[in-house]
Amino acid sequence: MAKIKPSKGAPYARILGVGGYRPTRVVPNEVILERIDSSDEWIRSRSGIATRHWADDQETVTAMSVEAAGKAIADAGIAPADIGAVVVSTVSHFKQTPAVATEIAHLVGAGKPAAFDISAGCAGFGYGLTLAKGMIVDGSAEHVLVIGVERLSDLTDHEDRATAFLFGDGAGAVVVGPSDVPAIGRTVWGSEGDKSETIKQTVSWAEYRDGHPEKFPAITQEGQAVFRWAVFEMAKVAQQALEAAGITADDLDVFIPHQANMRIIDSMVKTLKLPEHVTVARDIETTGNTSAASIPLAMERLLATGEAKSGDTALVIGFGAGLVYAATVVTLP
């Protein structure tokens, strides 16, 4: 048996740069209320959302990703050609094949990197980050572009008063690269397929094609069940991620949960007993729920506004349809 040479990359990996793209059109609750019987007060009290961005015809999954990626690459201070792999997490790219990652890789000028899409819902960023870290430590890629991108306005039932106000569009990207010190902790991740009905697409594409029902597929969820799982089960996962990184909540500077709902965020903070000094991402108010894009978008905004700074220690946790989840501790770029 031939001996295979062990693969070896950088000792550790870190996030080197982050970038985001928010569509030009800002949609306030008043616009949502044209199609549902509700109120601005009700929407704000249940979700904390005041406005969200919706993409226009030009702001495609590809276009938004390329914009966000360009910023992340510039922020990382690398050349596009240095990228060895592109991982795109999305559930709202309406073309099954080829993977949108290949086109994005080409358009950002990355040459011929490995490129593929993943489907991990609102945990997609953490899943992509974990893959990227593995590739870098393994030596399969020196720099990896991880993108979370969604056009959830395309998968929204605009007449459903329980979900019409929740979702937004956008893209967030990070460049992950080599590091001499640990800067991404072990990921605590998993899936709970027995709860696959909790958050789901209303009907499959095949059912829609065959004409029943007539309504276009949309994302629907069991609100109370999701809330309970997100707050109380995910708090345990977040705690495990802290332990995996060998730190406690006191060591944290920043908490960036998936931006699903302000009420979930507030309850998680309470359940986790996060100290006052921890900055909490509350991008949901002006961005809505952008699934895989929400964590990198929130990260970018915290750094841009100065609420967080480079070198800060952040706990990130994504959770959503699957159900799936991923939590880890990172050093901010």
Add this chain to the structure above:
Amino acid sequence: MAATQEEIVDGLAEIVNEIAGIPVEDVQLDKSFTDDLDVDSLSMVEVVVAAEERFDVKIPDEDVKNLKTVGDATSYILKHQG
């Protein structure tokens, strides 16, 4: 030791007070969580989880929607507490 009806109502009153800021004296058996006490669907989940912990009882999601009043919740806990 299992809690009495009175202890459960007092406990629920404290929980509702902490989560929704409702005065403890307003939390009575005949009061509806949503209509009378202004506890919305998400706060109700927090109330349920706090009650589970306090009274050593499991209240699955599918049963939560049947707990309309403080009396409903009290009876449920009396029957299911460990």
